[in-house]
Amino acid sequence: MSEALNVALAGLGTVGGGVAKMLLEQKEILLKRCGRPIKLVAAADLNKARFDELGLPDSVSRFRNAREMAEKTDADVIIELIGGADGIAYDICLTALNRGKGFITANKAMIAHHGNELARLSEEKGVFFGYEAAVAGGIPIIKSLREGLIGNKISEIYGILNGTCNYILTVMRETGKPFDVVLAEAQKLGYAEANPSFDIDGIDTAHKTCILGALAFGLPIDLKTMSIEGIRFISDADISFAEELGFRIKLLGVGRRYENGVSLNVYPCMIPQTAEIAHVDGVFNAVITEGDFVGHSMFVGRGAGERPTASAVVADIADAAMHRGGPMLMVANKEVEPVRIVSLAEREGEYYVRFEVRDRPGVVADISRILGDENVSIASMLQRSQTVGGVVPLIMTFHKSKERSVMTALNKIEQLDSVVNKPCMLRIERL
Ligand code: NDP
Ligand code: HSE
Numbered sequence: 001m002s003e004a005l006n007v008a009l010a011g012l013g014t015v016g017g018g019v020a021k022m023l024l025e026q027k028e029i030l031l032k033r034c035g036r037p038i039k040l041v042a043a044a045d046l047n048k049a050r051f052d053e054l055g056l057p058d059s060v061s062r063f064r065n066a067r068e069m070a071e072k073t074d075a076d077v078i079i080e081l082i083g084g085a086d087g088i089a090y091d092i093c094l095t096a097l098n099r100g101k102g103f104i105t106a107n108k109a110m111i112a113h114h115g116n117e118l119a120r121l122s123e124e125k126g127v128f129f130g131y132e133a134a135v136a137g138g139i140p141i142i143k144s145l146r147e148g149l150i151g152n153k154i155s156e157i158y159g160i161l162n163g164t165c166n167y168i169l170t171v172m173r174e175t176g177k178p179f180d181v182v183l184a185e186a187q188k189l190g191y192a193e194a195n196p197s198f199d200i201d202g203i204d205t206a207h208k209t210c211i212l213g214a215l216a217f218g219l220p221i222d223l224k225t226m227s228i229e230g231i232r233f234i235s236d237a238d239i240s241f242a243e244e245l246g247f248r249i250k251l252l253g254v255g256r257r258y259e260n261g262v263s264l265n266v267y268p269c270m271i272p273q274t275a276e277i278a279h280v281d282g283v284f285n286a287v288i289t290e291g292d293f294v295g296h297s298m299f300v301g302r303g304a305g306e307r308p309t310a311s312a313v314v315a316d317i318a319d320a321a322m323h324r325g326g327p328m329l330m331v332a333n334k335e336v337e338p339v340r341i342v343s344l345a346e347r348e349g350e351y352y353v354r355f356e357v358r359d360r361p362g363v364v365a366d367i368s369r370i371l372g373d374e375n376v377s378i379a380s381m382l383q384r385s386q387t388v389g390g391v392v393p394l395i396m397t398f399h400k401s402k403e404r405s406v407m408t409a410l411n412k413i414e415q416l417d418s419v420v421n422k423p424c425m426l427r428i429e430r431l
Contacts, residue, residue, distance in 0.1 A: 002036035005321040008075035010066035010092055012045035012054060015106050015133065016081035018310030019317075020054045026314070034321040044069040070095040077102035077128065077320050079313065085109040097121045097129075104316045106133035106309055109198075112207035115214065115221035116336075119328040129328040130316025135208040136161055136285040138308025139301040140315060145215040145289070146330050152291030154216040158254040158431070161208040163283035163303045164192045164199035165231050165251040169268075170281040173243065178236045191283060201230035202251060202266040209253030213264040216289070217257055218331045219339040227344045229267040233424055238354055241382065241395050242270055245352070248278040249426065261340030263347070267427060270352050275431045288431070347403040350379065350428035353410065355394045356420040359387045363418040364394070370416075374409040376401045391420050397428065 007023075009016055023030070023040050031037050043056060044063035051062050063069035070078055070092040078096040080103070082089045089110050096103040103122065105111070111118065111134055122129040132142045136159065145154075160166050164186055171182045183200065186192040198204045206228045214221045231251050242249050247270035255264045271278050276298060280286040285303030290296055302308035319325070327333065357363045364381070371378060382395040398406060410423050 004037040004039040005034075005077065005317070006039050006041040006075040007077045007079055007317060008042035008044075008069055008073040009040060009079045009081065010044045010069060011081035011083070012043060012047070012050040013081065014306050015309045015313065016043075016045070016079075017050065017054055018306035019079065019081065019313045020056060022307075022310045022314050023317075024055065030314070030318060030321075034318050036321055038317055038321055041075050042069050042073045066092055067095070070099075075101065077104060077317065079103075079317070080105040080107060081313070083107055083109070085113040090114060093118060094121070097125050097127060100125055100127055102128035102130075102320045104128075104130040104313060104320065106131070106313055108134040108204070108207040108211060112210050112221060112223050115211065115329065116333070120333040122328050123333050128320045128325045130313075130319060131211070131328075132316050133309045133312035135211050136287055136299070136301070137163075137303040137305065138311050139285055139287060139299045139303065140312065141212070141287045141299055142215065143315065144297075144299060145212070146326065149289060149291050149294060149297070150330070152293050153257075154289055154291055155257045156255065156290040157212050157216045157287065158252050158277075159212070159287035160250055160277065160280050160285050161205045161253050161287070161303065162199055162202075162251060163285060164196065165202075165205070166281065166285070167191050167283045168200070169231060169234070169239070169249055169251065172234075172236055172239045173248070176236055176240065179232070179234060200232055202228045203230075205251060205253045205266045209255065209264060209266055212253065212287070213255045213262070214329050216255055217262045217264075217339060218336060219262055219264075220336050221329070225264070225341045227265040227267065231268050234268055235354075235424070237393055238424060238426065241354065241393075242352070243273075244382070245270070245380070245395075245397065246273050247271060247352070247428070248273055248275075250277065250280075252429070254429070256342075258342050261342040263342040263344070265344055267344075269427045269429045271429050271431050277431060345404045345407070347427070348400055349403070350400055350430070351398040351403075351406050352426045352428055353396050353398070354424040355396070355413065356391050356423075357394045358390055358418045358420065359392045360418060363416075366416055366418065367394075367396075367413050370412045371398070371409050374405040376405050376409050
């Protein structure tokens with residue numbers, strides 16, 4: 001029998017607890033498949049009751065302070081499941097790598113903020129760095145990009161990467177309830193955080209999208225180059241107009257390779273009801289890739305939760321046990337070159353806009369004139385007769401137009417006396 005891979009687990013919360021359970025429950029299957037035992041030798045959590053709740057054997061050294069564990073443990077691999085871009089998680093990571101230990105994490109925030117540096121350090125130290133659970137939870141998308149799709153040039157990668165947002169948009173569509181009500185329900189169900197900003201403002205999706213972009217396009221991780229929009233401004237009216245127009249609204253992370261660079265952004269968009277990703281509902285995640293040899297591939301599954309996320313962390317542990325590694329971001333750090341970022345202003349595409357207008361003569365004519373001046377062509381228009389306080393929603397979709405022109409026109413339209421509030425604009429993606 002080969003020597004055991006000794007692992008130390010920092011954080012026994014939702015994901016850490018799942019990993020501890022899986023290592024205990026699937027011990028035999030992992031032994032057979034990895035050809036060596038995987039042994040949990042140390043664990044750390046602020047709540048000392050967690051060790052017994054999870055039934056950890058006495059052989060596991062117990063720590064309250066994860067920093068102390070990272071400094072002292074003689075485990076081969078340290079697994080960080082605490083969270084946060086900086087602070088304790090980042091400290092443990094640096095300690096592990098500098099001590100020549102393998103490192104595994106589900107912490108997309110830390111990778112999005114420090115990924116380039118961590119890739120450099122892990123390569124310098126020649127240690128394993130696993131982060132499968134950081135993107136799309138249980139879906140093995142990092143592995144698919146690093147291994148299964150390694151020979152392909154990826155031209156497009158996009159996906160639903162935040163289960164909380166997908167749940168909110170799905171329930172709004174199914175029940176007609178407004179955003180705030182569904183968000184409160186999601187919080188009660190434990191899907192959304194008490195402070196849900198990371199989820200609903202698109203930040204969590206951006207963390208995951210920039211990791212996917214680095215893998216798919218070989219660019220350095222850089223959140224600052226991304227445009228990030230969330231779903232706070234989506235109203236129940238937009239959801240029902242989308243249905244009427246044959247679309248669904250989904251929050252997507254979207255990466256595309258163009259001749260003159262790469263674009264990588266997060267925004268809610270209208271996608272045709274016939275698109276396969278339009279049917280990925282509730283807390284499910286999905287990632288779609290276009291590779292030059294393999295063509296179109298779609299990955300669907302649970303993007304969060306104790307067991308699906310633990311499944312991804314344990315896949316990394318198995319890789320470490322079997323010495324399956326390679327550079328953290330697929331391409332060796334010294335080979336990574338800056339790539340020109342194509343901004344959203346350069347996008348040419350279709351658009352949906354909801355204006356809130358005073359119901360009086362000449363309003364549509366004023367709006368149409370401004371759009372015409374900016375060379376933005378109206379594809380369809382929809383107005384319901386019911387007004388609330390004399391204000392009515394006016395819906396327009398635009399033919400393929402330059403985003404820069406659309407934004408210029410919308411800024412001018414917003415200044416009109418007859419237009420109340422900022423127009424709500426959504427990109428249409430014919431996926
Ligand atoms: P939890 O909050 O459930 O768990 C974190 C655990 O770490 C808690 O038990 C906490 O203890 C413990 N902890 C905090 N600080 C310390 C410390 N200094 N020393 C020791 N233990 C500490 O988080 P999750 O399990 O949900 O998330 C963990 C990571 O996984 C995050 O990076 C998250 O983004 C990522 N992730 C989570 C997913 C999910 O579905 N939950 C999905 C994909 C990724 P206490 O509770 O007592 O404070
Ligand atoms: N908050 C995330 C989600 C958890 O809702 O998908 C997994 O990263």
